[in-house]
Amino acid sequence: MSLSFGLFGGDPAAISAPLLLQSLIAFIAYVGVAVFPSASASKLRVPLSIGWIAHGVDIVMDAAGIGMTSTGARFGFAPALSVTLWLVIGVYMLESRFLPMIGVRRTLAVLGALAVLLAALFPGESRPHLASAWIPLHWVLGIASYGLFGAAVLHAAMLNRADQQMRGMRAGQAGALHSGMPLMRLERLTFQFVLAGFVVLSVALVLGAWFASPWRWDHKTVFSILGWCVFAALLAGRSAFGWRGPQATRWLYAGAGLLLLAYVGSRFVMEVVLHRAALS
Numbered sequence: 001m002s003l004s005f006g007l008f009g010g011d012p013a014a015i016s017a018p019l020l021l022q023s024l025i026a027f028i029a030y031v032g033v034a035v036f037p038s039a040s041a042s043k044l045r046v047p048l049s050i051g052w053i054a055h056g057v058d059i060v061m062d063a064a065g066i067g068m069t070s071t072g073a074r075f076g077f078a079p080a081l082s083v084t085l086w087l088v089i090g091v092y093m094l095e096s097r098f099l100p101m102i103g104v105r106r107t108l109a110v111l112g113a114l115a116v117l118l119a120a121l122f123p124g125e126s127r128p129h130l131a132s133a134w135i136p137l138h139w140v141l142g143i144a145s146y147g148l149f150g151a152a153v154l155h156a157a158m159l160n161r162a163d164q165q166m167r168g169m170r171a172g173q174a175g176a177l178h179s180g181m182p183l184m185r186l187e188r189l190t191f192q193f194v195l196a197g198f199v200v201l202s203v204a205l206v207l208g209a210w211f212a213s214p215w216r217w218d219h220k221t222v223f224s225i226l227g228w229c230v231f232a233a234l235l236a237g238r239s240a241f242g243w244r245g246p247q248a249t250r251w252l253y254a255g256a257g258l259l260l261l262a263y264v265g266s267r268f269v270m271e272v273v274l275h276r277a278a279l280s
Contacts, residue, residue: 019061025054027116033109044105045093051109052093055086055116062123076124077267078115080143085115087147088154091193099185103161104154122271135211141204142263148197149231149256155190156249162186163245187244191235194252198231201259223262230255 029051033044059082089108095101162183205228208221234251237243243251 019058022054022058022061023116023120026051026058027113029054030109030113030116034106034113045096048089048093048105048109051112052086052089055082055089055112058116059083059086075139075267076122076271077264078118078122079124080146080264080267082115082119083143084146084150085112087144088150091147091151092154095189101158104158108154124267124271138204138207138211141200141207145197145201145204146259146263148193148200149252149259152190152193152197152252153256155186155193156252159183159186159190160246160249190252191238191248194231195235198228198235201228201231219266220262223258223265227255227258227262230258 029047032047033051036044059079062079085108089112092101092104092108096105166183201224205224208224230251234243234248234255237251238248
């Protein structure tokens with residue numbers, strides 16, 4: 001959604017100086033956090049907060065059409081990634097104030113900078129006319145589920161790393177856990193995000209099916225339903241059989257991958273590979 005120049009895809013649109021400024025601030029702040037990972041957490045919290053706030057303002061300005069020649073909401077694979085990363089970084093910033101989350105700040109800063117840059121190069125297309133007034137809610141819930149599952153993947157990666165470190169320590173390797181968070185709490189948070197994402201995704205799919213006109217079994221629909229089935233199986237397996245550890249995180253990664261292919265993947269092919277506007 002940031003820097004909607006329309007260089008490689010989407011509608012060509014003029015960009016105002018305030019929107020350009022927000023995008024540049026977000027990109028520079030994220031790069032600064034990534035370049036100086038050894039600085040203290042208190043020093044890096046400020047630039048990360050500045051980048052996150054500028055990123056959020058940039059998203060709101062673009063969604064509202066401020067500084068654009070075209071009106072209507074703008075959608076595409078890069079804007080979806082931009083909003084998803086913004087949500088995940090927001091979750092990290094909130095949790096890091098109460099719980100130690102060591103070793104992920106630099107990765108999130110790099111991903112945030114890339115998301116801002118991608119959204120500048122591939123701004124997507126505007127949708128001034130919608131089939132139903134409820135369609136924006138379907139889109140918002142879909143992106144929200146991306147953010148929740150993205151947060152779950154972040155916690156799952158930390159959980160896997162902590163588990164590997166625990167196994168290494170048992171094997172006689174010296175060192176401390178770098179995740180900084182107790183394993184049980186980390187696992188509980190992971191599945192809380194999975195459950196929240198599953199509920200939001202379910203509502204988004206129901207709204208999409210209810211208000212779609214006409215209903216289409218396209219790539220986005222198929223991959224979304226497959227992802228929903230994987231997450232349903234994961235939650236059922238954990239409830240019935242106590243799935244945990246690598247077995248559970250593999251299901252989580254598979255479901256997140258299917259969801260990524262559903263919207264981001266299909267839109268990437270349409271916008272970048274085929275240079276065509278997608279129908280939804």
